[in-house]
Amino acid sequence: MPGKVLERGEVRPYRPPVKPGCEDEEERRQSIEQAMREGYQEGLRRGTAEAHEKLQAERRAGVEQIARALEEIATLRRNVLESLRRETVDLALTAAARLVRARIDQGDAVIQRVVSETLEKIGAGTVCEVRLHPADIELMRSEDLLAKLAGIEVVADDGIARGGVLIETAEEEVDARLETALLVLRESLLEES
Known part of the structure; x- marks a missing residue:
């Protein structure tokens, strides 16, 4: 009842529910222990499964992020190499033109x-x-x-x-x-x- 103050004698320690037909104190204790073990195992199984799913999702996200980064690096590498190739060709041709013009200017x-x-x-x-x-x-x-x-x-x-x-x-x-x-x-x- 809400709002009721209990007297000391009315407070009893919590006892888990007992399976029907467990009259004996030893059976009752074993039943409680069995229920606790089963509850613990079920909680452990659920927690492990949830943790495993979460880790798999994080791993997949990490792998996808790495794959995207590697693709970006490959694209950047191709662009840099293409730019360097063009610059190298332009530099070589500029040098060749200067050499030819110098020879022409020298009277060749x-x-x-x-x-x-x-x-x-x-x-x-x-x-x-x-x-x-x-x-x-x-x-x-x-x-x-x-x-x-x-x-x-x-x-x-x-x-x-x-x-x-x-x-x-x-x-x-x-x-x-x-x-x-x-x-x-x-x-x-x-x-x-």
């Missing part, structure tokens, strides 16, 4: 080789016009190499860097400029990997 007869090789590839008889940097025309004139271009119109073009040549035929325009060659080489190198 690059233009003669470029013009000769390009004319050999396309056939000099089909050429209508050859466009060169003005300084390269002067170099070819001083070396008396313009005679090789007899019958072909030679045009001075400040838009063409030294060492480069644009050749027009009736069917096509052949671009033998250093910048174009380096661009084609860059694309080829980047496609290979």
Whole structure:
């Protein structure tokens, strides 16, 4: 009853319920012990199962997190390697361009080789016009190499860097400029990997 104060004599110690038919004190005690063991075992089984489920869920979550992290690392690695590859190609081509330009500036007869090789590839008889940097025309004139271009119109073009040549035929325009060659080489190198 709520609100009732019990007297000392009315308070009895708790005794678990006894199975029906257990009259004997020893049987009663054994029954209590058996119930306690069974309760303990059931609690232990449930607790172990819950802990196992929780650990499995945490393990799965951890494995998934590690898998995502590894995928991110692999993606980052691919991106870094691709970036390094592009930068390496660009650096190598920049160095090559500087070396060629330095040789041209030092008076190397690059233009003669470029013009000769390009004319050999396309056939000099089909050429209508050859466009060169003005300084390269002067170099070819001083070396008396313009005679090789007899019958072909030679045009001075400040838009063409030294060492480069644009050749027009009736069917096509052949671009033998250093910048174009380096661009084609860059694309080829980047496609290979």
